[in-house]
Amino acid sequence: MTEEPPRKRMVKPPTGGTEEGRGKPARLKTAKMRTPSSQAWLSRQVNDPFSAKARAHGYRSRAAYKVSELDDKLKVLKPGARVIDLGLAPGGWTQVAIERGVTNIVGVDLLPVDPLPPAHIVQMDFTDPACGPLLMQLLGGAPDVVMSDMAPNTVGHRRTDHLRIMGLIEIAAEFAISVLKPGGVFIAKAFQGGETAPVMAILKQNFTDVRNLKPKASRADSSEVYLVATGFKGR
Template sequence: MAKDTTGRLYVTVKTGGKRKLSSKLWLERQLNDPYVAQAKRDGYRSRAAYKLIEIDDKHRFLKPGSTVVDLGAAPGGWSQVAAKRVHATNGKGKVVAIDLLEMPEIPGVTFAQLDFLSEEAPARLIEMMGGRADVVLSDMAANTTGHRKTDQLRIVGLVETAAAFATEVLNPGGTFVAKAFQSGADAELLAQLKRDFTSVRHVKPASSRQDSSERYVLAMGFRGQPSR
């Protein structure tokens, strides 16, 4: 154990054996991340919970009685926060979630293990909701190839698909929150969101690692569609 530049104790992980350098660095980051430790103390399944808490504390879109869709939900940190804030655990609000991976049950959350990009996913989610949504959340991340431009396009494409789903299911006034990454590839996406929502901005919670290009797009005040 060593000390970092601020004088705090810092856990170091030995290399050797079959552990790759990338695995060593990831493990050290996890062991020394205050949000990882806080999540364990607070009973959240991931540090990502604090990102949603920070965004909602400032912008107040998770309201009691709301219906929330959580795309890419596993392991469940965002679903836990949403269920608590919309009072889904006592039946006032509703949270439906989807992910490729399994996710253990969360009180107040209806979950389906399903690929969001599959043809049947939108209809399944609408069936689970039993109506329209007030908030669509997406913490999904595309698989990376290591080729920066390709990865940026994949990430933006995933957000665009989530945004298209949101505009089909949101009630007027609804909110869309999605993980994005800092790049110049999302100009068209932002232009479309600004046509569909009254307020669109990028947000980077303090709990989002500062050395990461990760940020979130927050679109509020869905204008609705003329057909509605």
């Protein structure tokens, strides 16, 4: 789940430029039945280099490059690791984890997600009390990594949307603290703009290092950042 409008399969794979799809900016053939904001988002998506690169390389979303960059620093998505992916749709983060050797991974999302073997994919509301135990049952043991790309549907009121986002992050953080192995890692998408102090305080109490990171694949004009907590102290 993201803060952006749902991605629509309206763009053909790039046919010119390099294998990353770089070439002349693409133009949408028609704006019929689209709002100006939707038209602008689609145009940006078509011409974004990371989106083109994702299409060319078979990733389901440009978000794959965000988690790739984070893991280049953290080195936690590796063979033998147990991973839980919260809000996995459309599956880019899980794709990267599998590509890097993770075979024991469970993901959950409200939206349907096409299979990504060997990952277990659950279509369910993560805030449902039954969800956490089900994820743990499918994973078969304590995770080394809990990563969350969750974001609620926005209502258009900036402060309300931000509070709802932070509420989801707190729920994800509390879940991670309740299930992670000692030394484990928690990664969550967040947004700059205040109200992060409570969740940062929770993370600092339970992890040895807590940072905000902004991958290069995250658009420069976006307030998106990633909370990265490493070295879980244990319960």
